[in-house]
Amino acid sequence: MFYRESGDFKKTYQEDGQTFPIRFDRWRYWVILAIAFLVFPFFMNDYFANAVMIPFLVWAIAALGLNILTGYCGQLSLGTGGFMAVGAYATYKIMTAFPGMDMFSVIILSGFVTAGVGVLFGLPSLRIKGFYLAVATLAAQFFLIWLFNKVPWFYNNSASGQINAPERDIFGIVITGPHATPLATYLFCLIVAVALAWVARNLTRGRLGRSWMAIRDMDIAAEIIGVNPLKAKLSAFAVSSFFVGVAGSLLFSVYLGAAEVTDTFGINVSFMVLFMIIIGGLGSIFGSFVGAAFMVLMPVLLKNILVGGLGWPTDLAAHLEYIIVGGLIIIFLIVEPHGLAQMARVLKEKLRLWPFPH
């Protein structure tokens, strides 16, 4: 209905291969970015930043990471929580060891540390496939959590076993600690999320991304074509863990400010991120964002309605949330196994064909 595609023709492969080949999509993309960067900052307050936008962005990064591994490369992982913990603890160690380092460097370094750990736990993927691999990644989850719990070096021997983010800045703007403003933390997360989404898009559109998808769709044929399965899988583990590590780093340092490993990065986190990409859409960058938005916003909304609106006890609302999340997962898998992203694609195709049905 909104699409007017006549005259939007491509004369070069650059134009043809761009992320949004349709004019209207391009336009919409820029509008969303403009709103995020230019409009939202004016409305940023503590609630909006900390209950909505920052968790959304942080979880979106984590979802992007898992989507690269699971959605694009087909390797199911249940160790996301553990890898996020690696990112968080790496951040903590780096922040405390190098107090002068700016936050960008900190989170990127944390990402690389996580990527290394991810590769380590990805090694069995060459031999182990499918569910076996999924269960194997649980080993990473439990082992890492146990490690961060039991080895005091990781939490600098703090009495509580917690880690707390000290105040750090970038270009003089405070990003972490109690003095960080919602605006600064929001923009910081936004920039990181947008940059990583851009990187994810670049990686998935080219040679590497195709090798991942080839492994996912038909590993034997991929090998025949020259794809080294080990390289493809490990690179997916590395890139995915990098993203997840950055998300863990942000979650701890910017969003929460403090973390306790079993509460913050438990197995439920792994499942939650998995849900995000199922609901959002496997193998879709857009889907990672939508899925994250859904999983972050739905509890907020439920809480507002049930607790705030109807005055129910919080534990009841929490149980109801479980029912709804579980039910939605099932409904999604039945109605549209490819998630919201696929629904958006279908809707877009319908709008492009409008008023025709096919």
Place this chain on the structure above:
Amino acid sequence: MAANEITQPYPGPGLDTLPKILLHNVRMYPNRDAMREKEFGIWQSWTWTEVADEIERFALGLQARGLKAGDKVLIIGANRPRMYWTIVAAQAVGAIPVPTYKDSVAEEMQYVIEHSEARFVIAEDQEQVDKVLEVKDRCPAVEQIIFDDPRGMKGYDDSFVVDFEAVQAEGADIRAKQPDLFKQMTEQSKGDDISIILYTSGTTGKPKGVVLTFDNVIITSNQVALLDKLTENDEILCYLPIAWVGDHFFVVQAFCAGFCINCPESEETVAADMREIGPTYYFAPPRVFEGLLTNVQIRMEDAAPFKRRMYAYFMDVAKKVGIRKLENQSVGFMDSVKYALGNFLVYGPLKDALGLGRIKLAYTAGEAIGGEIFDFYRSLGINIKQLYGQTESSVFITVQPDGEVYPETVGKPSPGVEVKINDDGEVMYRSPGTFHSYYKNDKATEETKTPDGWVYTGDAGFFMSNGHLRIIDRAKDVGKFNFGKMFAPKHIENKLKFFPHIQEAVTFGDGRDACMAFINIDLGAVGNWAERNNVAYASYQELAAHPEVYNMVKESVEQVNESLLGDELLSHSQISRFLILHKELDADDGELTRTKKVRRKIINERYKPLIEALYNGDDQCFIETEVAFEDGRVAKISGDIKLVDVKTFATDANVAA
């Protein structure tokens, strides 16, 4: 009718040939796209400078290979830039390009090659080269075949079959030595030199080669380009056969106005390519518009009820105010709002989906177009106009001026054209576009063109009170009923063909007491209907014989009869009986021309028993016919065909059948 003034015959002073205009455009628009072709997934583009360079190298190469002024160059292929370049390159050498239809079979091609005495053949690909080689022995004049697509051409005789690029490379060598040679060559020819020979498919007999001069095509094209205010910013899609005058006319207009010619990727992708390019200027014969509309209707029938209602509602709005809006007449405020809403919800997306989203001007010609079809497009805000023309007139004879567009007329004489009706009711014209002659056929030339330059069109028509010409039918097709009234078959057939489920119709009545009809159903539309109504069928024949289909067609025929009632000239031509043919009329079987016009003579002969049965009042008739498949195999189709009576509507003048 007096001729309107010709103010500016050429796009610029002295620009009286295409090669000259080409070089002019290089100066005017060096970096604007002159041509595009969808190939390898993107629109490969050539600016005017690049096009001139390609043409220059090819022309020099052709000359080096022995092409001389006055030689014929046969061009056979699809709408590809190189085919168009060949036209201009040949003209630059002083030779005469002869484009032919690429789907013609070897024998048809042999005739053209033989008749035109072409020395050079430029063929698109292996398929076309093979066709030429097949008839080579019977065409001794052919010296070289130059091919565009090198695929599969490895094993061919290099001395006889040459790569387009190889010729261009030779041309490039020559240019290196004589940089000004091409320019000098282009100076050699003048406006009254022969520019092209176009073979008309002709509904009867062998094709005739229509010889056109540069003046013919350039003056005509330029007049219309000025009239329609075409500029270098326009875009067209060339998808009609290059051998057809309409397509050539486009190319010349593109040269005159400096706009861009777009070539589709392949025949199957025309619709998609059209949507991508979104031409601003468009030409299509009525059957294309009809096909599009049928397609729209079929697709809308599959839509959800809500969408169907919305579509119907806004199409009503469009019917009411669309045309008035197009013609800048005043429209009520509420209607304006509704139309704007409709434009957002329906017309805009619809036009966009059809690739008509950017159309400023569309023409249709070649046959009469159904008024409903015509109004449909106009009500959507597409400025579609009818023109009347033929190869012999370099297309334009009459055209509908803006604001004076009536579905049933073909408009007023275009600039520089005089039109008159002779005593037999046949339309005649005299214009700058009047053809030079029929190639090697003086007899036909004399029969068609009077010494003082008037040309018989072969169409019967008359001027209406508003000065518009109305064409009734082919003069020779127009017949008389036994009771003395006029019978104009095509007029009735066009009315029938408006119905989406009717693909083709043939009516009979000349020398008879009543009008009868053959119907071809539209497999797409009726098939769709069958699917939705769970009607199983295995073949066209089976579907065509289905009683429900008969009922559907019968209703349509009755509607046509009712509409004929209002036209006093034709009210007695109401169809009294019809049948649905067991096979589709097909060009491969000789029943249609390559441009899908009905060959009445062949149909009269082949289906004689059916015609007789219609007039005898039989209920059923057995028929057996041969069909030719694409690969040349021949099979027989036979079956009993049902004949049906239809209600006719009485008028005072009507003789009850």
Place this chain on the structure above:
Amino acid sequence: MSTQNNGQNDKKVMLDLKNISLSFGGVKAITDISFNIYEGEVRAIIGPNGAGKSSMLNVINGFYHPQEGEIWFNGEQRKGMKPYEIAYQGIARTFQNIALFKGMSVLDNLMTGRFTHMNKNLFYQAMWKGPAEQEEIANREFVEHIIDFLEIQSIRKTPVGRLPYGLQKRVELGRALAAQPKLLLLDEPMAGMNVEEKEDMCRFILDVNDTFGTTIALIEHDMGVVMDISDRVVVLDYGRKIGDGEPNEVRNDQTVIDAYLGVSH
């Protein structure tokens, strides 16, 4: 049909299989088979079901490692290579049961076929603009020529899962061609096709051989097709070689007739 017919002695051996034996847990699939493939020829491997044809292809492209025998490719003996290493040597193949990447478009499938011809590192790919994009475009251009060659323009961006069988087969051939292989292995390229599709596929195979000079080894059941398009035929039965030669020789070989041609299919 390749018309050039210089004496066989001039021909360069591209692939030489010497005394190959392969068994699975004691079951012999291939027993002591030797044959070679000349550069530029179309070589057919035929035989009844279970004759070891597919196993032979799997040996050639490194899926199976024969227990005995030597494999020489372009004058080098192969030792314990992985299939993806063999891909880099210039051997590509199609599968009997189509093995396309179902989640990707036709274009992406073909682009994946260019894998061995692309090498920009992860950093460049993450940045995209610059070397990675240029590499992508250069390879896209190549792939577009394959698309044009196989006449699949109109389905370029269609997900392969939605295509009919015959087209999928064509796309799979395209993916193999995109790798610009020196040796192309086709595992029953015409299985399950109708006459028209078979004709098309024959034309494509011959055109590939003709236009790109690709050496082709194919398994096919349709004897008419095999005899038409191949330069030489090797016949297997129960994992052993029972015939080898030009189509005419093979056709008239009594052993072959008994084992294979005599059996009605």
Place this chain on the structure above:
Amino acid sequence: MSADFLYTLEVILNGLMAGVMYSLVALGFVLIFKASGIFNYAQGVMALFAAMTLVGLQSGQIPFAHLINAIFGTDLHHFGWQMPALLAIILTVGVMVLFAIIVEKYILHHLVNQEPIILFMATIGLAYFMEGFGDIMWGSEIKTMDVGIPSGGSFWLEEVTMTWAAEGERYWGMYIDKLDVVATLVALVLVISLTLFSQYTKTGRALRAVADDHQAALSVGISLRTIWVIVWSIAGFVALVAGIMWGSKSGVQFSLSLIALKALPVLMLGGFTSIPGAIIGGLIIGVGEKLFEFAIGSVYLGGATENWFAYVLALVFLVFRPQGLFGEKIIERV
């Protein structure tokens, strides 16, 4: 006998008992996986739900009391009766069958022919749903389960074993929970009866046919839907047994559902498709993790290694034998 040896023996015995519990849960997984190719992550939650239902029925809790109270402002909690354990168990079995029917009808039926990963995720969704549903239905507080199974250490055994220790060593006797012994016996009975069921009954043979080939099973005239309901019912029953055992041991609470996570490495070790594999895998893991914790974990690593040892063991094992202990060999077809 030295005390160290006796300690080790005690650890091994305890490990075996724990392993039996793991096997019990793993058994549920294997049954469903074999028959439907579904990796049922909800098995643990099914055990929790079964246990909650049992306790709820037994103690006469009013289902959804919490929710009703929240909506209508009432103050309901109990019907006020106590149900005999056996009746409650039978009713709970009924609930689990009903559950199986609902799962088949509303979930599995719509997911036929989907990829295994999709089905797996659906069961995760189901697990979440059941967890919330169970809590809303029966309340989330910790409940005690008492169906009359003896528990606590066996004094008799302690006294007997105390005398085994060598002279001069301090050894207080072997501690073995009676509940564990009962659990072991029950598990044995369950395994034997399941094996008999699948070998000697028509339905059992049908189940095996389905596991081998869905098409073949259909052609024999067995409705896939029926089979799925049966399998899920059996899995529900196994879950109930596991729930009773675990619930009696450590109370009915959320953590009970985490036994599913314990069963996963068992499956990796034993193979997803093998009943003996599930049992032996369970025993290996049970003994392994107890021994590791006893000998290394608590001494050098700060303890609590049970959380991950099983996984790492399974992981290392799998790298060398990807199909598990008893799993069918994976042959890559080209």
